[in-house]
Amino acid sequence: MMNRILPHPGLSALLVVMWIVMVNEVSFGALFLGVVFGVLVPIFTAPWWPGRPDVRFVPALGYAGIVLWDIIVANFEVAAIILFKPNRNLRPAWLIVPLELTSPEAITVFAGTISLTPGTVSSDVSACGKYLLVHALDAPDPAAEVAKIKARYETRLKEIFR
Amino acid sequence: MNGSAPAFVDLLVSALLVLGGVFALVGSWGLVRLPSLMERLHGPTKATTLGLGALLVASVAWFQLAEGVWTTHELLVSVFLFVTAPISANMIAKVHLHRLHNGEAGEGITPAGPVPPPPGNVQWATHEAPHEGTPGDFVGD
Numbered sequence: 191m192m193n194r195i196l197p198h199p200g201l202s203a204l205l206v207v208m209w210i211v212m213v214n215e216v217s218f219g220a221l222f223l224g225v226v227f228g229v230l231v232p233i234f235t236a237p238w239w240p241g242r243p244d245v246r247f248v249p250a251l252g253y254a255g256i257v258l259w260d261i262i263v264a265n266f267e268v269a270a271i272i273l274f275k276p277n278r279n280l281r282p283a284w285l286i287v288p289l290e291l292t293s294p295e296a297i298t299v300f301a302g303t304i305s306l307t308p309g310t311v312s313s314d315v316s317a318c319g320k321y322l323l324v325h326a327l328d329a330p331d332p333a334a335e336v337a338k339i340k341a342r343y344e345t346r347l348k349e350i351f352r
Numbered sequence: 353m354n355g356s357a358p359a360f361v362d363l364l365v366s367a368l369l370v371l372g373g374v375f376a377l378v379g380s381w382g383l384v385r386l387p388s389l390m391e392r393l394h395g396p397t398k399a400t401t402l403g404l405g406a407l408l409v410a411s412v413a414w415f416q417l418a419e420g421v422w423t424t425h426e427l428l429v430s431v432f433l434f435v436t437a438p439i440s441a442n443m444i445a446k447v448h449l450h451r452l453h454n455g456e457a458g459e460g461i462t463p464a465g466p467v468p469p470p471p472g473n474v475q476w477a478t479h480e481a482p483h484e485g486t487p488g489d490f491v492g493d
Contacts, residue, residue: 211424261434265375265402268394272382282391282464286471305438306401311393312438313445316470317477319486325445325464327386327394 195229197236200245202228249350256346260307268309271328283332285310285324287339296351297322303343310339357418364417368410375403387463389448397441404433449478 196202209224210216232239271280287304291297301312301322309327316323329335382395408426415423449467470476474483 208428211428214424261398261401262405264398268382268398269375269378272378272385272395277385277387277463280387280391280463282387284464284468286468288471301442302435302438305397305441306434309394309398311390311397311441311445313390313442314449314476314478316474317480317486318470318472318474318483320472320474321470323449323467323470323476325390325393327391 196232198232198239201232201239205231244352246350246352249346253343253346253350256342257303257307260342264307264309268327271309275328281328281330283326283329283335285326285329285332285336285339287322287324287336289320289322290340290344291347291351292319293351296347299351300343300347304339307343310335361414361417365410365414368406368413372403372406372410375406376400377403379403390445390464393441393444397437401433401437405430446478449476453479 205228206221206224209227210220213220213224289297289300291300297315297319301315304310304312304322304324309329311325311327312322313325314323315321324336324339326332326335379395379398379400383392386392386395408430412423412426415421452467467476474480
């Protein structure tokens with residue numbers, strides 16, 4: 191019964207919060223319409239959510255904090271490279287990151303994180319779903335860069351998506 | 353802009369606006385001076401994010417400190433930015449891989465060298481359909 195009305199409780203809660211943030215007021219009307227959307231949208235989009243991994247929210251919040259901090263640091267690092275490092279000293283490299291994550295949602299979050307953080311953009315995934323192709327702006331030691339990415343983000347994501 | 357805001361508010365908001373503008377400018381400068389497309393992708397996905405972030409914080413600070421209202425729209429803008437920026441970068445990278453593969457990329461190979469194939473008997477998903485049983489093959493869905 192609960193599953194029929196709320197097939198995706200996390201998405202429902204997110205939609206209610208997003209609606210209130212968008213209306214920019216906490217009133218009965220805004221909350222009511224938000225709940226209407228929060229119930230209806232997941233029901234009508236359920237066919238596009240075939241498998242839903244269990245997400246653990248407390249580690250997810252910690253992860254969001256780490257990524258936010260890394261984004262700020264990444265901005266200063268990339269700005270410094272753009273301003274002060276001549277092209278001849280730049281060491282761009284392709285990295286191949288072997289994946290231990292298996293669910294598509296986890297791999298998507300991992301790839302998005304790589305794109306937003308220090309000097310790396312994820313470019314492609316292998317057809318077998320086991321490797322990510324990442325372009326690094328300045329990586330004199332590609333193997334160390336891959337190890338850093340895996341240790342900092344993938345181990346945490348394995349705790350979140352189980 | 354009613355002119356009644358205290359001086360420190362003006363200073364804070366101005367400093368944030370200048371910081372945001374500088375980062376947006378640096379990101380755009382990266383687009384001009386980096387050697388090839390893959391390197392140029394790094395400017396807009398990183399330096400500009402913080403630029404926009406500083407502008408959004410300036411907007412929140414102005415409405416709260418000078419006008420006395422909380423606005424939450426900036427939060428939504430940053431969430432959508434964080435969700436969409438990696439996807440557009442990924443799409444540009446995939447088109448570039450495709451063009452490199454077909455020998456259509458006008459500027460030739462990037463300083464990073466040719467794209468390495470993944471280990472094993474497999475290609476990148478731009479050149480080969482997902483294998484059966486992997487996430488996204490749409491057979492089991």
